[in-house]
Amino acid sequence: TLDSSLILTSSGSANPFRQISKVIPITTDDWNGVSTAGISASWDGEAGEVSDDAPTLVQPSIKTWKAQAFVPFSIEVGADWVGMESELRMAFGDAKDTLEATAFATGAGDGSSQPTGIVTALTGAGAVQASAGADAYAVADVYATINKVPPRHRGQASWIAAYSTINLTRQFGTAVNHAFLTDLTAGSPPLLLGRPLYEASALDGTINAGAENYMLIAGNFDRYHIIDRIGMFVELVPHLFATGNNRPSGQRGLYCYWRVGAGCVDTGAFGMLNVT
Secondary structure (H helix, E strand, O other), X not given: OOOOOOOOOOOOOOOXXXXXXXXXXXXXXXXXXXXEOOOOOOOOOOOOOOOOOOOOEEOOEEEOEEEEEXXXXXXXXXXXXXXXXXXXXXXXXXXXXXXXXXXXXXXXOOOOOOOEOXXXXXXXXXXXXXXXEOOEOOHHHHHHHHHOOOHHHHOXXXXXXXXXXXXXXXXXXXXXXXXXXXXXXXXXXXXXXXXXXXXXXXXXXXXXXXXXXXXXXXXXHHHEEEEEEEEEEEEEEOOOEOOXXXXXXXXXXXXXXXXXXXXXXXXXXXXXXXXX
16 A cells, blocks of 8 residues: 655754744835834933934845745656645645745845845844853853843843754753753743743754854844745646757646745844854
């Protein structure tokens, strides 16, 4: 008996970004927003002239990029494999999630035809917190990272880390009396220092000596925007042509594509630990 349901055997991904970030659907190529550091009030003496406190406006912009995948198949397979298209659509969805998991974490951004990952956006910004010791992840690093998040964003902050980093953090509780994690019996602890904790498999989970190791991020992910242009499409290509004489080869294909962008609109809403 042949069960033609596809069994995915790849590593897959843990991709929390769409769950915790701000996802904005659009029908154009770019998203443009408006941001400001706000208005500064002042204490002035009686009858003193007030200053001009008009806010400075900035326009962050996020471009959408195309991702794609293609699966050719023979006419015979298309006729004989009942449910093939639905199985391939499932596999396309998994491929999309895996590709985006890496892009939203470490994507190189504009100029590279892919979204800007949160690590890329925060690298070089004031959000980076160096580890207390060289090439070592310690108790103090967790506190220092959340301390980077300002008061405006601390109440809405979440954590993301690779699973190996989460497990390293679990072990702090065996040596010191700190309330790092809650529900230690769960598969992945839901809270770290009172804020939600999510596994992000594309983050760095291994400390490489002498290298930059961005292992732990805390912040208000409402300031990390994911821009979806319409959605994901799967189209049937009715005939493929051989390269020899450009005649039909008896094959069809399913072509999947979607457009998405991402970027951080306020790096000051985050803290990112660099174990180096």
